[in-house]
Amino acid sequence: MDYTFYLKEFNSVIEIIPKEEFERCNLEVAIEVVLESAALKVYNPEWSGDPLSPLDATGRIFFSIWINEQSIKERKVYYNIHALKVRTLTNYSISSRKFAQDFRSEFLKYQKDWPNVSVDCGPLTLMQGWVDLKVEKLQKNVFELVQNFLKISFTIDRVLALYKKDNI
Template sequence: MNYDFYKRTFEAIVKDIPRKQFDETGLEISVHEVMESIALKIYKPKWSGDFQSPLTSKSRIFFSVWVNNKTNKEEKLYYNIHALKLRWLKGYKISSREFAEKFRNRFIEKQNDWENVSIDFGPLTLMEGWLDLNAETIHNDIIDLSGKFLKISPLIDETLETFKT
């Protein structure tokens, strides 16, 4: 896999995502190399146990779109929502399984908007899906996925609210 190509591509995509609505809702977007993957992540610092370092906090929720050697060979662009170690989120008393169940019960109404998506995972992966990896459409595909996440991100806030202490 050509990491430089995908890193440049993902960074260019971030510049083209209409940021106004993301900024208004407190969502941040970044591109990282992580676990031999190039990933675009969308998150809110308040969804993390460390507002100063939300992407390295042990406890965090984020949306991710990624490619790596495996996905490249499969010709798939993967996306998911991770919810890691929620019991450590300050101001909440959360069981990861309960959080996942409540979120998924609300997400089911929107599930048909997401291609090849599944919610059949443990509590760390709230949902995961994939699109065909196509160099000609990857730009628009990731922008579309980002917009879809923007629309469902309130489900995370609303679910978190039910666990507030």
């Protein structure tokens, strides 16, 4: 697999999205090789157990788009929102299953905008889907997925607010 090619494609997409769009939502981007996949992650450091090292924190929430050998064979680009060990997030008292259920209830309003998406996952994956892997459409498809996430990222903040320790 040519990681360099896919990482370059992901970087090209992020370069055309104004930084203000990410800043408005307090979001950051990481593009890297993870678990033998070229991956693009969008996250808010506050959605982690360690805001200074959010991608390494045990508990964290992030949006991911990835391509690996298997997805290339399947001709698919996968995406999802992970909510890993949210019960470990400081300042929150969260049940993973309840958090996933609350997020999915909110997400239903936007589900039609996400191609081939499913919310029929365990509590660690809030939603997951895929788009066709066509090199000539890769940047366009990744751009649309990132834009979709920018439009719904506030739902994570809204659901997290329900579990803020001050609110309980």
